[in-house]
Amino acid sequence: INKMAELFRESTLYKPLFAKLADRIAKYFVAIILILASSAGLYWYLAGAEDWFVIALTVLVVSCPCALSLATPVAYTVAITALRRFGVVVRTGEFVEKVAHINHLTFDKTGTLTQAKLTLENVVTFESMTQTQVLEICGALEKVSRHPLAMAFNDFDTLTVTNAKSQVGLGVSGEIGDVLYRFGSAKFAVGEDIKEPEGEGIWLLLASDRPLAWVNLRDEVRSGSSSLLRWLRRHGYGYSMLTGDSSTEAQRVAELLSIDSFESRATPLQKMNAIQKAQTKSDIVMMVGDGVNDAAAMGVATASIAISPVDTVVQEAAEATLMKADISKLAGLLGYSKKVTRVIRQNIFWAVAYNLLLIPLAVAGYLEPWQAALGMSFSSLFVVLNATRLRAVPQVNL
DSSP states (O other): OHHHHHHHHHHHTOOOHHHHHHHHHHHHHHHHHHHHHHHHHHHHHHTTOTTHHHHHHHHHHHTOTHHHHHTTHHHHHHHHHHHHHHTEEESSTHHHHHHTTOOEEEEEIIIIIBOOOOEEEEEEESSSOOHHHHHHHHHHHGGGOOSGGGGGGTTOOOSOOEEEEEETTTEEEEEETTEEEEEESHHHHHSSOOOOOSSSSEEEEEESSSEEEEEEEEOOBOTTHHHHHHHHHHTTOEEEEEOSSOHHHHHHHHHHHTOOOEEOSOOHHHHHHHHHHHHHTTOOEEEEEOSGGGHHHHHHSSEEEEESOSOHHHHHHSSEEESSOOTTHHHHHHHHHHHHHHHHHHHHHHHHHHHHHHHHHHHTTOOOHHHHHHHHHHHHHHHHHHHGGGSSOOOOOO
């Protein structure tokens, strides 16, 4: 909770490109206005005008750069606060700025597009081992894993394992009774790909010095995944899926969700390479995942968001965290980021137009000081009121 609060504070202090530009302009703007006001006062003094000082003062009052300096920060602070209430905690302030330009989303499968509530479906043994023995060994090995599939073995943790190791995207290994066991993909377990049994779901291999058993797990598609992908299609976004699972399971989920582009048996490095390859094709990619095996891909993607992650490594890698596993909220996030950009541009346009319009009138002596003060106050009030239109993230009807 403290980490989430810290990330929120840091993100509200972020200055996007618009704000940095406005700050640079304001620095020179003040010097220019001081010179302009002095020149206007001198001109009218030499021209014999009695109100030459009032004119100089009016130029100073009307040209206060408050609106220009407030245009972006106030909108961004409102937006970050609204996103937090919406359930999205932003780690880096530039996240919202980036998401507004995204045109392609790459999804992890397990725990992102699926529920990550895996259930045991079947165990196929090669030798005289019982299913209970196989599951107890797997349960002991999975104690060191934070992958969602480890939860399927919570009821089988009676054995003691030593030298247990988890290799991200591959599997787990450890010693039980002086025997080294490996559990994960076939290539990880026995060093080569071997034919899986027939049947849907995720097939994982348990092995020691030889294959011992296949374990079949099943994971259902997350509620909201299908409707989100349909919404992305309608609004012109591209999307793809990267998973470390077998091609059979990846194909099953891809067909259920109508995903044409997917890659199976992808290691963390291959996921990262896939993101980089997509970005060379002019795709502006947001990586959406939930596990440690997505962290590298999140690091190279233009933007990234973690879906209800259980590991702090993923929270650190992702630029934002969706606190509840409601993937449909991504539609609201994408639309809202564009609205934030529009409001910021409107604020800056107003601040610039206001100064371009009223400063010449003040120099020409057509404004009274009270009018200048009223105009300056209204200009600042306008950008603040315009920013309040961002106070809530709309829930998109998928």
